[in-house]
Amino acid sequence: MNQEANDRLLLRERARPADSRLATRLRTWLLRHAQVFFGSLGRLARTPVSTLMTAAVIGIALALPTGLHLLLQNLQQLSGGWEGAAQISLFLREDTSEGEAEALLAQIRKLPEVAGAEYISREAALAEFQRLSGFGEALAALDENPLPAVIVVSPGLLHASPAATEALLGRLRALPAVDLAQLDMQWIQRLYAIMAIVERTVAVLGLLLALGVILVVGNTIRLAIQNRRDEIVIIKLIGGTDAFIRRPFLYSGFWYGLLGGILGLVLVGAAVIALDGPITELAGLYQSSFSLQGPDAATVGLLLGGGILLGLAGSWLAVGRHLRAIEPR
Amino acid sequence: MIRFTKVTKRYPGTNDALSEVSFHMAPGEMAFLTGHSGAGKSTLLKLIALLEHATRGQVIINGQNLAKVPRRRIPYVRRDIGIIFQDHRLLYDRTVFDNVALPLIIEGFPEREIGRRVRAALDKVDLLRREKAYPVTLSGGEQQRVGIARAIVTKPPLLLADEPTGNLDPELSAEIMALFEQFNGVGVTVLVASHDLDLISRMGRRMLTLKDGRLVGDTGAGAAA
Ligand SMILES: Nc1ncnc2c1ncn2[C@@H]1O[C@H](COP(=O)(O)OP(=O)(O)O)[C@@H](O)[C@H]1O
Ligand SMILES: [Mg+2]
Numbered sequence: 001m002n003q004e005a006n007d008r009l010l011l012r013e014r015a016r017p018a019d020s021r022l023a024t025r026l027r028t029w030l031l032r033h034a035q036v037f038f039g040s041l042g043r044l045a046r047t048p049v050s051t052l053m054t055a056a057v058i059g060i061a062l063a064l065p066t067g068l069h070l071l072l073q074n075l076q077q078l079s080g081g082w083e084g085a086a087q088i089s090l091f092l093r094e095d096t097s098e099g100e101a102e103a104l105l106a107q108i109r110k111l112p113e114v115a116g117a118e119y120i121s122r123e124a125a126l127a128e129f130q131r132l133s134g135f136g137e138a139l140a141a142l143d144e145n146p147l148p149a150v151i152v153v154s155p156g157l158l159h160a161s162p163a164a165t166e167a168l169l170g171r172l173r174a175l176p177a178v179d180l181a182q183l184d185m186q187w188i189q190r191l192y193a194i195m196a197i198v199e200r201t202v203a204v205l206g207l208l209l210a211l212g213v214i215l216v217v218g219n220t221i222r223l224a225i226q227n228r229r230d231e232i233v234i235i236k237l238i239g240g241t242d243a244f245i246r247r248p249f250l251y252s253g254f255w256y257g258l259l260g261g262i263l264g265l266v267l268v269g270a271a272v273i274a275l276d277g278p279i280t281e282l283a284g285l286y287q288s289s290f291s292l293q294g295p296d297a298a299t300v301g302l303l304l305g306g307g308i309l310l311g312l313a314g315s316w317l318a319v320g321r322h323l324r325a326i327e328p329r
Numbered sequence: 330m331i332r333f334t335k336v337t338k339r340y341p342g343t344n345d346a347l348s349e350v351s352f353h354m355a356p357g358e359m360a361f362l363t364g365h366s367g368a369g370k371s372t373l374l375k376l377i378a379l380l381e382h383a384t385r386g387q388v389i390i391n392g393q394n395l396a397k398v399p400r401r402r403i404p405y406v407r408r409d410i411g412i413i414f415q416d417h418r419l420l421y422d423r424t425v426f427d428n429v430a431l432p433l434i435i436e437g438f439p440e441r442e443i444g445r446r447v448r449a450a451l452d453k454v455d456l457l458r459r460e461k462a463y464p465v466t467l468s469g470g471e472q473q474r475v476g477i478a479r480a481i482v483t484k485p486p487l488l489l490a491d492e493p494t495g496n497l498d499p500e501l502s503a504e505i506m507a508l509f510e511q512f513n514g515v516g517v518t519v520l521v522a523s524h525d526l527d528l529i530s531r532m533g534r535r536m537l538t539l540k541d542g543r544l545v546g547d548t549g550a551g552a553a554a
Contacts (some may be wrong), residue, residue, distance in 0.1 A: 006449040010513040014484045017437040028439045234418050237378070238479070239408035240435045242401070328380050 033247075038308045040251040044259075051259070054220050058260025059308060061213050063267035065206035066295065066303050070268065072198055074293055088153040088169055089181040101149055103178050108153060113157035122149045148179060183213050210310055217256050217314025221249050246319050248314060257311020261304040267292045268295055268303075330356040330486060330518040338372050338542075346372040347542045349386070354520065355533075356486070359513040361529045362522040362538035370522035371415070373539070374489050377520075378412050381404050391486065408436060411480030413490035417472045419464040419479075422542035425451065425458040429478045436483065439487060450478040453508060470497045476506065481512060488512060490521045494528065502528055 017025060044051040092101060101119055108117045120128070125147040130140075153172065155165050165183065173181040225232070235245055276292045283291065295303070331354040337349040341503060347369045354360055364372050376388050379395055383412045383430040388395045391409060395467055433443045436461050447453055454474035464472050480488060488509065492500035506521075506528065513519045523529055529536060538546030 005454075009445060009449045010453060010481065010484060011512070012484075014486065017439065017442075020442070022383075022437055024439050028437055031440065032434065032437070040512065211372045234420060235431070235435065236404070237380075237407065237412065238435065239399075239404045241404045243434055246428065252420050277442075307388055 005258070035156065036247050037251050040248045041255050042247070044252060046256055051256075054216060054256055055259035055263050057216050058213050058256060058311070060167065060261025061180075061209040061216070062260060062264035062303055062307055063271075065202050066264060066268050066299065067271055068198065068202040070272070070293075070295055070299065072195065072202065073296075073299075075195060085242045087184055088155065088165075088172060088176045089182045090151040090153060090172055090175070091177045091182070092149045092151065092177050094148060096149060100177060101151070105151055108151060108172070111168075113155055113164065114153055116154045118149045118152045118154075120152065122147055125150060142326065144231055152234065170266055177181040189227045213257075213260065213307070213310040214314040214317065215241055217253050217311050218318040220256065220319035222322055224249060224252060225318065225326070231324055236326070237328045245323060249319050250315050253311040253313075253315025254308055254317075255311070256315075257308040258304065260311065263306025264307065265295070265300060265303055330358070330399070331401055332387075332389040333376075334387040336383045336388055337377060337428055338369075339428075340374075340382060345384075345542050347376075347383075348541075350539075350542075350544045351386075352547060354518060356518055357513070357516045358523075358535065359510065359519040360537055360538065361524060361532070361537040362394050362520060362537045363524055363529060366524065367541075368539040369542040370524075371401050371491055371496065372542075374412070374491050374520070374522055377487075377489060378410055379551055390414050397539055398461055399477075404435075408432070408483070409487060411483070411484050411485040411488045413435060413473075413476050413480045413488070413493045415495060417476045419472060421464050423463075424458060424460065425462050425475050426509040427465065429462065429482050435544060437524060446482050447478075450482040452477045453481065455504075470501055473497060474505070475506070481508075484512075484517070486517060488519045490519075490523075493521060494525060495524065498501045499528075506532060511536065517528060 017028070020028075092104075096104075098121065101121075105119045108114055122145050126145050129147060153168075153243060155168055168184045169181055205322055232245055272292055272294045280291050333352050336347055336350045337345055339345045351371075351372065362373060364370055372381065376383055376395070378388055378449065379398065383396065389546075390406070393406065395406070411444060420431070421438065423431075426447055429447045430443050433446060438446070448457060448460070451460055454477050454480065456471060456474055464475060467475065473495075477490075478492075487518065490509070492528055493509075495543050502525070509519050509521060510532075536546065536548045537544060
């Protein structure tokens with residue numbers, strides 16, 4: 001190398017990066033961030049087993065509440081074959097003709113809150129009663145059929161909150177042909193109570209597991225900081241700022257969160273695939289075409305984004321607590 | 330450039346490592362700091378580099394009272410000081426090139442400038458051929474020179490060296506000293522701690538002598554032979 005050119009470069013007035021053009025500085029800044037960003041991924045890749053173990057812990061912690069959330073979503077969407085369990089029975093006036101009843105049935109079926117409606121004529125009602133009750137003889141002795149015609153309405157589960165069903169009941173009761181409207185609320189109320197509990201459980205579990213993820217990442221980053229203690233000291237000695245030193249650890253937290261999120265997604269996906277067969281079979285037994293829905297885009301986004309945020313939070317915590325303690329001597 | 334006023338440094342649970350030390354070095358001056366082992370040479374350099382804080386007294390570097398530098402400004406003060414450590418303090422998982430480039434990366438120098446400066450600095454310490462080597466594969470003397478290249482690569486206005494020739498043979502030591510003189514020749518203030526009295530006296534520069542933490546001798550500025 002040319003000795004003189006070297007000397008000129010090294011011995012002339014101190015050059016500062018601030019002297020270079022803004023575009024150059026920006027490019028350098030981006031380059032450095034990209035280097036550290038992928039460098040920290042490379043560092044994780046060099047210890048694949050421990051990286052995967054950490055990511056797996058995060059993945060499991062994220063998969064649990066996500067899976068439960070998914071289950072809830074599926075339950076809430078479930079309306080195809082189970083609505084018979086919650087029924088409104090409309091007992092029609094005695095003077096209602098077959099034609100009027102058919103028209104009413106059609107009208108009720110068009111209501112958006114209604115999943116289905118069934119007309120049971122007086123004759124059909126009598127026949128069923130005779131079959132089920134064993135009072136066949138006694139009824140046959142009557143000259144007139146005492147039973148009214150009935151329309152059995154099944155509210156769709158999407159509109160099946162107790163309040164909505166109550167409102168539907170009120171509307172149906174007000175119909176002129178309806179003598180009496182009766183609702184079996186118990187099933188719905190139980191379902192809603194259970195769903196509320198599950199929902200609350202998912203929230204609490206999610207919160208606890210999120211805290212767990214933060215602690216896991218925090219602890220992992222704490223160890224990484226300890227392992228790189230000498231390096232941190234040296235960088236501080238030659239003028240590295242806290243932000244410069246923090247950077248690779250924050251990016252590591254990002255990667256842990258993202259890897260954990262991806263693993264969590266894989267776990268949830270695997271669970272959906274594993275459960276889909278048996279559930280379709282079960283639904284088939286109930287004459288339902290229900291099949292398990294996988295996570296939607298919002299859930300995927302929440303899982304990955306949440307993982308990343310938690311990873312960043314964990315590393316931020318560790319960095320804030322432990323970097324300051326490392327000072328050169 | 331460096332002004333100590335009645336500086337005392339006491340480590341917890343010991344006697345004073347430095348007591349009532351006062352001296353002044355003008356910008357562009359070069360001096361040696363000498364004294365027996367444990368006299369306080371390293372401590373004095375650490376005070377300048379903000380690795381320790383004075384227990385009493387005032388240290389002013391480059392017009393800045395170090396007691397008043399807030400924590401977050403410390404890195405910027407250190408960037409103006411090239412420090413050469415007795416124990417090299419290199420990053421052993423990075424190449425020689427990357428070690429020397431580190432101060433430039435920290436300061437945000439553009440990539441092209443970094444390559445040119447690092448090679449120029451490595452050429453100065455005669456290690457250009459080893460730029461891809463890892464520090465463990467180098468001898469103690471070579472590692473010391475990597476540390477020197479890292480300290481000079483940004484051309485800081487102040488250069489501190491703690492026993493920089495401790496591991497070097499006399500010939501190399503003389504070369505390193507010549508290097509310091511060259512930097513001093515272009516205006517860099519240089520303070521070198523060393524107990525190698527032979528070498529120091531041959532240099533004929535200002536000499537500050539510490540004994541048990543006290544400044545017992547100062548040949549004064551402009552004492553060049
Ligand atoms: N971190 C420390 N804690 C306690 N005592 C220290 C520390 N560093 C140095 N000392 C003491 O301060 C005195 C001066 O040490 P030092 O500055 O390293 O001397 P020198 O570099 O001249 O050999 C010694 O007595 C040493 O034991
Ligand atoms: Mg020493």
